[in-house]
Amino acid sequence: NRIIHINEQASAVITLAPVHTVEFDITVSIFSEHLFPFQSLLFVHDTVAQKDFEPTLPSIPDGEMEEDEDSVKIVSLVKTKEPLGATIKKDQSTGAIVVARIMRGGAADKSGLIHEGDELKEVNGVSLEHRKPKEILPLLVSARTKGEVTFTIIPGSYREEASSHKQKLFVRTLFDYDPNEDPAVPCRDAALAFRRGDVLQILSMDDDTWWQACHLSDQNTRAGLIPSQQLHERQTPDHSVSVAAGLRRSFRLGRKGSQAREAARSRRWSAGVHGSICPPTYIEVIPYHKDPSDRHRLVVMVGPSGVGVSELKRRLLIADPDRYGVTVPHTTREKRRQEKEGLDYHFVSVHMFEEGVLNDRFIEYGRYKGHYYGTSLDSVHRVMADGKVCLLNVHPSKIKHVYTTEFRPYVVFVTPPRIEELRLTRRRAKFMCDEEDKNPVRIFSEEDFEDMLDLAESMENQYGHLFDKVLVNGDIAVAFRELKADLQKIDEADVQPQH
Numbered sequence: 001n002r003i004i005h006i007n008e009q010a011s012a013v014i015t016l017a018p019v020h021t022v023e024f025d026i027t028v029s030i031f032s033e034h035l036f037p038f039q040s041l042l043f044v045h046d047t048v049a050q051k052d053f054e055p056t057l058p059s060i061p062d063g064e065m066e067e068d069e070d071s072v073k074i075v076s077l078v079k080t081k082e083p084l085g086a087t088i089k090k091d092q093s094t095g096a097i098v099v100a101r102i103m104r105g106g107a108a109d110k111s112g113l114i115h116e117g118d119e120l121k122e123v124n125g126v127s128l129e130h131r132k133p134k135e136i137l138p139l140l141v142s143a144r145t146k147g148e149v150t151f152t153i154i155p156g157s158y159r160e161e162a163s164s165h166k167q168k169l170f171v172r173t174l175f176d177y178d179p180n181e182d183p184a185v186p187c188r189d190a191a192l193a194f195r196r197g198d199v200l201q202i203l204s205m206d207d208d209t210w211w212q213a214c215h216l217s218d219q220n221t222r223a224g225l226i227p228s229q230q231l232h233e234r235q236t237p238d239h240s241v242s243v244a245a246g247l248r249r250s251f252r253l254g255r256k257g258s259q260a261r262e263a264a265r266s267r268r269w270s271a272g273v274h275g276s277i278c279p280p281t282y283i284e285v286i287p288y289h290k291d292p293s294d295r296h297r298l299v300v301m302v303g304p305s306g307v308g309v310s311e312l313k314r315r316l317l318i319a320d321p322d323r324y325g326v327t328v329p330h331t332t333r334e335k336r337r338q339e340k341e342g343l344d345y346h347f348v349s350v351h352m353f354e355e356g357v358l359n360d361r362f363i364e365y366g367r368y369k370g371h372y373y374g375t376s377l378d379s380v381h382r383v384m385a386d387g388k389v390c391l392l393n394v395h396p397s398k399i400k401h402v403y404t405t406e407f408r409p410y411v412v413f414v415t416p417p418r419i420e421e422l423r424l425t426r427r428r429a430k431f432m433c434d435e436e437d438k439n440p441v442r443i444f445s446e447e448d449f450e451d452m453l454d455l456a457e458s459m460e461n462q463y464g465h466l467f468d469k470v471l472v473n474g475d476i477a478v479a480f481r482e483l484k485a486d487l488q489k490i491d492e493a494d495v496q497p498q499h
């Protein structure tokens with residue numbers, strides 16, 4: 001008997017005869033910690049050699065296959081508790097049942113014995129000729145419950161790809177995907193559901209229509225099928241041109257050297273935001289390993305007027321004043337008696353202000369009652385240099401000014417709930433505040449609610465690809481708790497998406 005290899009799962013693949021291959025699960029991990037791998041290998045060999053195996057290997061099929069012996073392979077997978085991790089299809093021209101896909105990290109992939117393009121002749125001795133793929137599935141399931149599946153295979157023209165799946169590529173999803181609602185999915189069980197905003201690792205892009213991916217947070221690296229960018233674009237044709245351009249540019253980065261990649265990545269920070277049309281598919285992200293000396297990410301809060309951005313910001317500042325800070329705006333108006341320079345405003349001359357505008361020092365500025373008001377990039381630097389999480393609320397069109405590797409902004413989009421809840425929560429707030437007779441609350445008309453919802457929708461359509469988090473502000477206490485917990489995580493995580 002010859003041991004071909006011991007794979008990561010500590011199972012040994014043994015060749016018993018040129019056309020017989022069988023896999024056994026054997027635990028060797030405790031040995032490999034202390035001994036040289038070679039000693040572990042011998043140990044596995046001895047254990048395997050001494051064992052009486054159940055089930056026994058199938059006999060070589062006779063008859064017509066013998067003539068073809070060289071091209072037929074019998075693969076027996078033993079003790080597979082997990083799904084096989086392969087999908088099959090009928091070749092339309094030959095009628096043969098062919099392995100359509102091998103899911104990365106699944107049992108078939110790990111065995112290294114079954115490849116895409118292999119033709120399946122038999123499963124546990126049952127011929128697959130003239131059978132439809134859906135008739136074969138029950139055969140596989142019943143074989144698995146017995147603890148063994150034996151395939152008779154005619155190997156396809158398999159070639160080891162330059163392992164595109166080994167290249168680490170991460171994307172943030174820009175849409176929700178539920179395989180149960182997708183009639184186009186080739187195999188529902190093999191598909192991966194995700195929510196907009198999830199970070200996925202792409203394990204294979206070999207297929208034009210269905211990529212293989214797993215969730216970044218998922219320890220289990222068994223892949224699931226997701227619609228490829230091209231496929232999803234086809235289903236949402238309005239966006240196809242811009243998306244293709246945007247993402248392809250990103251994907252090319254994966255193959256660059258680290259310096260070129262770094263330079264291109266900085267450029268991409270702006271390239272991504274200046275484009276006017278939103279890519280609704282996937283956006284490449286780069287896992288970020290936080291260094292203790294790194295500054296906090298900038299938190300940008302956006303949302304339609306009146307949705308509650310200021311209220312949420314105010315609550316964060318009260319809840320943790322050591323962690324959160326806000327920028328001090330510049331103005332050209334006169335300082336009032338109770339105001340302090342650098343605390344309430346930076347009071348500057350019109351000339352200075354306009355010079356700042358010309359030199360792009362303002363993220364956002366405007367005029368009110370004949371005076372300039374604005375938020376400068378410097379004021380963000382100051383809060384961050386203090387070691388605080390800077391909370392910045394701007395119009396989403398201004399995100400581009402802070403979309404840099406230095407700020408690594410985490411963009412929170414605050415959005416209203418459905419109209420019924422919006423009415424209810426805002427009226428309740430009015431009632432409560434009236435009683436306490438404290439801060440005057442804004443009184444919303446029905447029209448205000450509708451404007452807020454319309455604006456939220458158009459903001460999401462136009463800038464949605466830049467949002468890291470969509471926070472529905474229904475009940476203020478619930479929204480605040482969710483935001484606080486979320487902002488705690490953006491710095492705690494070992495790995496975080498970087499645009």
Ligand SMILES: Nc1ncnc2c1ncn2[C@@H]1O[C@H](COP(=O)(O)OP(=O)(O)OP(=O)(O)O)[C@@H](O)[C@H]1O
Pocket residue numbers: 303304305306307308309310311312425426429440441442473474475476477479
């Ligand atoms: N979830 C909520 N439930 C009830 N009232 C809320 C809620 N969120 C905010 N409010 C109230 O709505 C009003 C507007 O909120 P806020 O001032 O935070 O809006 P904003 O998003 O900052 O808008 P603008 O940019 O126009 O100032 C305030 O009176 C606030 O207390």
